[in-house]
Amino acid sequence: MRNLLSAADLSAEEVFSILDLAEEMSEVQARPIKKLPALRGRTVVNLFFEDSTRTRSSFELAGKWLSADVINVSAKGSSVSKGESLRDTVLTIAAMGVDAMVIRHSASGAPAQAAAWTQIPVLNAGDGTHEHPTQALLDAFAIRRHLRRSDPEAEIAGKKIAIVGDLTHSRVARSGVSLLRTLGAEIVLVAPPTLMPSGVGTWPVSLSTDLDEVLGEVDVAMMLRVQRERMSGGYFPTPREYTVGYGLTRDRLAKLKPGAAICHPGPMNRGLEISADAADAASSLVLEQVAAGVAVRMSVLYHLLGGEEDQ
Amino acid sequence: MSTSQRPLLITGVEFVDGSGGDLLIIDGAFVDPDRAPADVERVDATGLLALPGLVDPHTHLREPGREDTETIATGTAAAARGGFTAVAAMANTQPVTDTAEAAEFVHDTAIREGAAKVQPVGAVSKGLAGEELAELGLMARSRAGVRMFSDDGRCVADPLLMRRALEYVRAFDGVIAQHAQDPRLAGPGACCHEGEISGRLGLGGWPAVAESVIVARDVQLAELTGSRLHVCHVSTAESVEVLRWAKQRGIRVSAEVTPHHLLLTTDEVLGYDPTYKVNPPLRPAEDVQALRQALVDGTIDAVGTDHAPHARQDKEHAFADAAFGMLGLETALGVVIETMIDSGLIDWFRLVEVMSAAPARILGLSDQGQPLVEGSPGNLTLIDPGARARVDAGDSLSLSRNNPWHGRDLPDPVQLTVWSGRITYRRS
Numbered sequence: 090m091r092n093l094l095s096a097a098d099l100s101a102e103e104v105f106s107i108l109d110l111a112e113e114m115s116e117v118q119a120r121p122i123k124k125l126p127a128l129r130g131r132t133v134v135n136l137f138f139e140d141s142t143r144t145r146s147s148f149e150l151a152g153k154w155l156s157a158d159v160i161n162v163s164a165k166g167s168s169v170s171k172g173e174s175l176r177d178t179v180l181t182i183a184a185m186g187v188d189a190m191v192i193r194h195s196a197s198g199a200p201a202q203a204a205a206w207t208q209i210p211v212l213n214a215g216d217g218t219h220e221h222p223t224q225a226l227l228d229a230f231a232i233r234r235h236l237r238r239s240d241p242e243a244e245i246a247g248k249k250i251a252i253v254g255d256l257t258h259s260r261v262a263r264s265g266v267s268l269l270r271t272l273g274a275e276i277v278l279v280a281p282p283t284l285m286p287s288g289v290g291t292w293p294v295s296l297s298t299d300l301d302e303v304l305g306e307v308d309v310a311m312m313l314r315v316q317r318e319r320m321s322g323g324y325f326p327t328p329r330e331y332t333v334g335y336g337l338t339r340d341r342l343a344k345l346k347p348g349a350a351i352c353h354p355g356p357m358n359r360g361l362e363i364s365a366d367a368a369d370a371a372s373s374l375v376l377e378q379v380a381a382g383v384a385v386r387m388s389v390l391y392h393l394l395g396g397e398e399d400q
Numbered sequence: 401m402s403t404s405q406r407p408l409l410i411t412g413v414e415f416v417d418g419s420g421g422d423l424l425i426i427d428g429a430f431v432d433p434d435r436a437p438a439d440v441e442r443v444d445a446t447g448l449l450a451l452p453g454l455v456d457p458h459t460h461l462r463e464p465g466r467e468d469t470e471t472i473a474t475g476t477a478a479a480a481r482g483g484f485t486a487v488a489a490m491a492n493t494q495p496v497t498d499t500a501e502a503a504e505f506v507h508d509t510a511i512r513e514g515a516a517k518v519q520p521v522g523a524v525s526k527g528l529a530g531e532e533l534a535e536l537g538l539m540a541r542s543r544a545g546v547r548m549f550s551d552d553g554r555c556v557a558d559p560l561l562m563r564r565a566l567e568y569v570r571a572f573d574g575v576i577a578q579h580a581q582d583p584r585l586a587g588p589g590a591c592c593h594e595g596e597i598s599g600r601l602g603l604g605g606w607p608a609v610a611e612s613v614i615v616a617r618d619v620q621l622a623e624l625t626g627s628r629l630h631v632c633h634v635s636t637a638e639s640v641e642v643l644r645w646a647k648q649r650g651i652r653v654s655a656e657v658t659p660h661h662l663l664l665t666t667d668e669v670l671g672y673d674p675t676y677k678v679n680p681p682l683r684p685a686e687d688v689q690a691l692r693q694a695l696v697d698g699t700i701d702a703v704g705t706d707h708a709p710h711a712r713q714d715k716e717h718a719f720a721d722a723a724f725g726m727l728g729l730e731t732a733l734g735v736v737i738e739t740m741i742d743s744g745l746i747d748w749f750r751l752v753e754v755m756s757a758a759p760a761r762i763l764g765l766s767d768q769g770q771p772l773v774e775g776s777p778g779n780l781t782l783i784d785p786g787a788r789a790r791v792d793a794g795d796s797l798s799l800s801r802n803n804p805w806h807g808r809d810l811p812d813p814v815q816l817t818v819w820s821g822r823i824t825y826r827r828s
């Protein structure tokens with residue numbers, strides 16, 4: 090694995106390898122002293138063109154617990170206004186001798202472009218409305234753990250997963266669809282037609298505009314965050330109407346199959362796309378997803394950087 | 401313009417009708433080749449095809465304001481190399497070409513420094529703001545003699561302003577050239593054809609309908625006002641359908657297509673390479689087919705390059721943040737030969753029509769786009785129709801390098817360009 094730009098780049102074997110190593114990493118996470126020597130002497134830069142405390146902290150801890158030197162560069166708004174191109178910024182950071190770049194950018198494709206400009210491994214930490222592959226990996230990790238609580242041999246293959254909400258603008262949804270399909274899940278996308286991506290008819294999923302119709306069949310309900318700007322963008326009439334149509338309300342919670350898991354990438358709009366009852370339900374994986382984020386990112390960094398010494 | 405050039409005698413040319421002969425230009429006009437004087441400059445054109453000088457109805461020259469990316473001198477040098485003897489310079493310079501003085505600056509600079517005629521296009525609205533009409537009449541009366549007006553780069557979205565502009569220019573047979581893009585349907589983030597690829601890559605979609613609804617509205621306004629409308633860089637099959645309807649109805653509308661929309665598809669953006677970010681965006685193969693057919697049957701009248709030079713630092717951003725546009729002057733003829741002649745869709749007569757005669761008519765240039773006969777202005781381009789080369793973006797007379805054809809094998813036909821009797825480009 091040279092880069093991780095898109096969940097679609099990963100084979101099922103690679104996903105399993107990342108998830109299995111993440112299981113081991115999560116044990117480290119539970120220890121009082123959280124340090125492995127795997128990436129000692131390696132330097133990882135978190136190059137964030139868009140703020141995200143949550144994702145940045147998760148990558149930072151992942152790198153540090155593997156003993157890498159981690160530096161955070163916040164390039165938000167700086168380069169364009171100074172007349173420096175993205176290419177120049179990326180090449181400047183690369184020239185300092187870092188070993189991997191974790192890139193977050195408000196524009197789709199920025200990490201892919203960076204990877205084309207430099208030989209250094211690039212990890213996509215969320216790009217515009219495109220992808221967020223480590224989010225998909227951590228979702229898969231949390232879901233698989235959840236399934237294995239009742240059946241230690243359980244796999245995601247064959248399970249039915251609903252991804253609900255703003256699919257058009259969601260990088261979580263795009264990465265999730267690729268990765269969960271790679272693992273053999275059956276996926277149904279649920280959203281009002283205004284929030285379905287163009288060309289979604291060609292995706293390997295089924296589509297629904299009726300949440301109530303699918304809720305009783307799914308093993309996982311993955312609720313997407315509704316972003317503030319979509320509410321005034323004419324994508325749906327009012328927050329109230331959205332909740333009635335597509336929110337995981339208390340009433341809908343009762344329609345889920347027993348044991349069906351609830352996922353949300355956070356931060357949650359409680360009362361909009363997810364009710365407090367659903368967010369805090371016993372089958373809610375919300376906090377487990379956050380915990381899984383660090384373990385999965387440790388595993389991904391190890392896969393990108395740790396393998397070389399073995400060869 | 402200097403008239404003291406040496407007479408130019410070009411021998412052994414072929415014409416598009418298959419005949420052959422010599423051409424003599426004295427004092428900037430074709431004359432009977434048998435009257436060649438002794439001190440004539442001779443060019444042996446054996447085996448070369450002579451076309452009237454090409455005319456581009458849609459060029460961005462960037463001067464004034466962004467002389468780091470192109471100047472009138474470098475842009476017209478690139479034009480001459482592409483076989484063009486005249487280009488229309490779009491108004492979105494800095495400052496905007498929205499006054500008589502601004503139009504005269506472009507006109508005068510071109511006379512001093514240009515390697516081709518430069519016909520300034522005036523802005524429709526002050527500062528391209530889409531609110532108030534620019535001084536259309538003063539630009540028309542100026543030395544520049546502006547006849548085409550366009551806010552290109554932006555759409556004249558307000559239907560009432562568009563109606564007024566069309567009505568107003570009827571007084572001097574002006575034409576309003578529209579960049580058809582409804583700014584609400586193709587909003588601020590629109591950077592890629594809306595379809596399967598934009599949905600997958602997470603790029604802001606620019607739906608085909610955002611173009612065709614404006615074309616539909618504007619042809620109806622042109623009918624209402626009886627005025628001339630020109631539709632810039634048509635990119636969709638739906639727009640072609642609207643144009644076909646409008647022409648059948650007798651509405652005074654003309655349209656152009658770019659070379660890149662005749663050959664490239666939206667697949668080019670799959671790697672997020674900002675070189676392929678252009679406005680309107682590259683479309684799917686079905687649209688490309690419809691555009692080619694429309695150029696064959698006359699629904700589309702002309703080829704316009706939309707030559708849009710950009711500095712490296714304005715292109716090397718994330719796709720959504722990079723500037724729109726690609727170079728086109730030096731490669732236009734090659735691309736049209738590849739897509740239209742070599743494929744057997746059109747003959748050389750039609751090529752001359754769409755790349756020379758029609759654009760000259762649309763722009764109101766009586767000294768351009770004329771046949772190569774005695775009395776015509778001495779504009780021509782000599783081409784070797786079989787010559788091909790691998791395009792090298794570094795090898796360009798433009799100041800910019802945003803060349804979408806880099807690395808492609810294309811016809812590379814232009815051997816000599818003559819503008820008003822003066823050699824403006826010669827293949828070394």
Ligand SMILES: [Zn+2]
Pocket residue numbers: 552553554579632633679680
């Ligand atoms: Zn335009």
